[in-house]
Amino acid sequence: MGVTQWKAQFSSGPSEVYRALSTPLGRSRYWAEADERDGAIRFVLPDGRTDDSRIEHAVKDELYQLRYFGRTITFTLTPDESGGTDLALSCDDPDSRYDADHVALLLRLKAFVDFGVDLRNHDKSRTTDYADS
Template sequence: MEVAQWKAHFNSGPSEVYRALSTPLGRSRYWAESAGEHDGMIRFVLPDGRTDDSRIERAVKDELYQLRYFGRTVTFTLTPDESGGTDLTPQLPRPRRRVRRRPRRSAAAPESLRRLRRRPPQPRPVPHPGYADT
């Protein structure tokens, strides 16, 4: 399975970035309209009205935060840099690509095509006199 991954750098240290991910106040300030937490579940309410009950799967203070978000596991890895900032690397599996399949031919299809052919031809519109067809 393919994994989408990107990196964002923050001037704040890992503890501040971790708090923004792992607390209701942090999530509601940077991620969602509200994101209350109860018994390891986060109730996300996004600005567009969508909601999700996300389970926290793994949490290692200031290093890693993983949750099940809208049916996919999202992992946030926090890495301190030499200047006191944080590299945040979110990872999530990419959805499988759907393979387009040809529609099945039914036994009724040829009969329905014959019925279409039996219809009388429709008259073509006649242009108004004086109308120049270019």
């Protein structure tokens, strides 16, 4: 199985980016309301899909990896020379139908962490086929 990777540069440092990835409050600001219990995140997406995503690896300010709807997604954080973060999101499923979802997730994360903006449309009738769902 191949791995696909996307990257984004954040002006915020690794601790701010990691906090947004690794805490229920952080994830609720750009991804989904998701309780965390016993090493798993209970995702409930706007279109009604749910998943108990097991956290596979978590290294503070460096790496966050989980099984998400049957795929392993890995966030790798690297501090840059100006105090920001280079973030790589990789997925072990090369199915290109998920590419837009991963890119949209990265951009929503960046908008929230660097600018305090929620890019989601919050419209339950516009979910799966919308980049801003």
